[in-house]
Amino acid sequence: MQGYWKKPELTAQAMQDGWLHTRDLGRLDADGYLTVLDRMNDMVSLLGGKVHTSELENVLHSHPGIHHSAVFGTPDTDGMDKIHAVVVPAPDSTVDEAQLRELVRAELGEFYAPVHITFTTRLPLTEAGKPDKKLLREQARNATA
Template identity: 45%
Template sequence: MTESGPIATLLGPEGHRDPAYRRSAGRAAPHSEIRIVDADGIEVPTGTVGEIVIRGGHVMLGYWERPEETAEALREGWLHTGDGGRIDADGYLFIADRMKDMIKTGGENVYSIEVENALASHPAVANCAVIGVPDRTWGERVHAVVVLVPGVQASEEELREHVKKSISGYKAPRSIEFVDALPTSGAGKVLKRELRAAHRDALSN
């Protein structure tokens, strides 16, 4: 990330050789310190998902003329990335999701990227995005927005059952919406804020 100058972790040759670590972001670079913390900034146990924070001389001094955002990002010498992840016993960092994209449903945390990966493995799915939308019963429910491969059909139930083959059932989308295309930025990144905005008034409907 730009704020970290931009490198904080490296995946060396030994990590590339080990299939278990090829999906990791590597280990802390020599100039960097990495921790995983909870909402109060307290370091969590090894293997627990929390927010990734970074410290080192490579970290930015702050945002130009944006003191409030600087104070939010830089706390007690640590850069709060807004990314969720975990560090294993060997120091390898695994990214879970953007913290703002985490869905809290029925008291459980669901990481959207995990559901998206499960959905994307279905041959009928060309693209997808998973968000949390308001729900009277669950607080938030897991909602998937799916673009199907042209000329290929798949039902909500078919996709839901497919997802349950690889992840826990409570993480499966409770609702699925089929669209022709997902909103994206100029860089091709899916704009989840636009998807969430479209469902902001769901509780009042």
């Protein structure tokens, strides 16, 4: 890549010392294969560590009563990020917040348990077909304001 079309500021941010910084997080295995794990922008910074949202979404998706989910951080009244999950229940599901928090605690530990869980009928999507976390974050802020 040589740069973003007509966006020199964005190009300067992404291109440093000849490297393209995508802000993707991954790991190399013993055979040299790269596995993309998450995006830095999708991590939630909590007091004591960071939560990879994709890990938490994978656990939520493992519940048979969940069709889809999106996890992100929202600032709380104390100014610290809190984990917020927006979930789309499967048809005829009776899953509730307590069940989902217990699932997360059992799989990942208390640190990952969402403080806020919102149920919805569908997630807004970006043009790329991914959950629009920017819009969801804004909606969550407006709901608590």
